[in-house]
Amino acid sequence: EPEVTQTPSHQVTQMGQEVILRCVPISNHLYFYWYRQILGQKVEFLVSFYNNEISEKSEIFDDQFSVERPDGSNFTLKIRSTKLEDSAMYFCASSEAGQGFGYTFGSGTRLTVV
């Protein structure tokens, strides 16, 4: 069964440093997403990406965040200057189509900011 692959599985970074979380979505999927889950809290939508541009973003997704699809396979989330409160599990997901279709989620990257 096709999978969404995320790397690394765990990343520790110092406050103020830039991090890039990487994802390889399923190859024929067109919609890409990032979600995050702070420990003990619900999964929250960050951003959706379609046709090489952001299609929707949440209030959480401020100027510190950016997404990119640098080539035909990777989808990245960059946090420019990490804060302690950015510590969370970050999930990438992809979908063959948008509205109403179930996604395939990756296993997540646990980001710890110290």
Next chain:
Amino acid sequence: AQSVTQPDIHITVSEGASLELRCNYSYGATPYLFWYVQSPGQGLQLLLKYFSGDTLVQGIKGFEAEFKRSQSSFNLRKPSVHWSDAAEYFCAVSGSSNTGKLIFGQGTTLQVKP
């Protein structure tokens, strides 16, 4: 605004017993509804989804859910729980966003007693 409420944060059932996890949503039109399961350290796996039609939907691992418009509910059920079902369960809704953004509930942690 769309929202999802899972009233039970933690549920414990005995192996072999039946299970029902509650989910209530807030959305003006007919939503798309999903249940996901997350095992420790793992990503989110889709159990089942409701788009339209038959209000009783079958999913993987013996789970089913029933959409009740009058109660704004989408409860997850399983007739006989196995120890391997111990995990966290998330209800999610997608509706107003053309991008397929999911709004998640807080999650219910299921513990299974031998």
